[in-house]
Amino acid sequence: MYTVIGTSQSRALRVLWMLEELGLPFRHIAALPRSEGVVAFNPAGKVPVLIDDGTPITDSTAILTYLADRHGDLTHPAGTLDRARQDSLTQFLLDEFDAALWLAARHSFVLPEEMRLSAIKNTLRWEFEHSQKTLVHRLAEGPFLMGERMTVPDFILTHCLIWALSAKFPIAEARLTDYLERMRARPAFRRAIAG
Template structure:
């Protein structure tokens, strides 16, 4: 049994979605970053945190990949070229989409006022638009980023797409928009969305 600590308006959504896709049972403890629950289970106090087998760890991508590896689904096997390619796409999304969104969020809401530079969002949005076009290149005419089957980077990319819509970052590529729409229509996604 797994326990997920976090909120659905954070990166915990990704972990919950993976668990729903896997059909694995879990408990969901709604708690925010830097809460007592989060700090007790993650040195950084960030969410999500996954508690499993009497231990816990954080980072949404690490958790998703752990779950995919543990259950042998939504991933290529470790040590294969296919997994190397999958990890390259995952790292691209983390570096070129998630990081841009997070930087913009920090400068709007998280940093002390004397450290905020809201104008940084302009260059970040420009760079994000380029990343969306590159994502389209990975996708090509396939249903998922790595081919015919959904993998970890699909959850990561779609969550970044949702974040981008909310933060008003440009997502104008029609193929990527259609891909995000397909991903958001999945039953597992809808179940997590209903958790609120």
């Protein structure tokens, strides 16, 4: 059985949701970043941490990719053009969505107050809106990013869009608003967010 460390208000939500979609049993420890229970497995203090057979795996994207590959679901096979497109979308989301949101969070509450640059958030909001326009051109027809099949980048995008709303980063593209509504309505998502 897997163990997931991290609260559902963090990037751990991505992992909890994937495990729910896969229908796999897991134990959830809702530990906060940098808490003793996290630092024991990840010296950086970041969540999530997935424990598999006594081995900690860190970084939500690495965990998602590992779980999808290991269970042969929610991904395209390695070495295929579909997997290359999937990995390209994953990297785009990490570079353009996740990075902007994380930098805004750092300058809102993570960094010491004297190191924060609140004005940077205006630039990050602009970049986030511009990135949405780029992403919409990459969306396939269908309910998911790549079309009819849910894959790793769907977990990342959904989490980033939720994070954006809480950070007051507007979702300017109607297709992304509709997409978020569909993802949030999924039973596995609702179970994960409640955990």
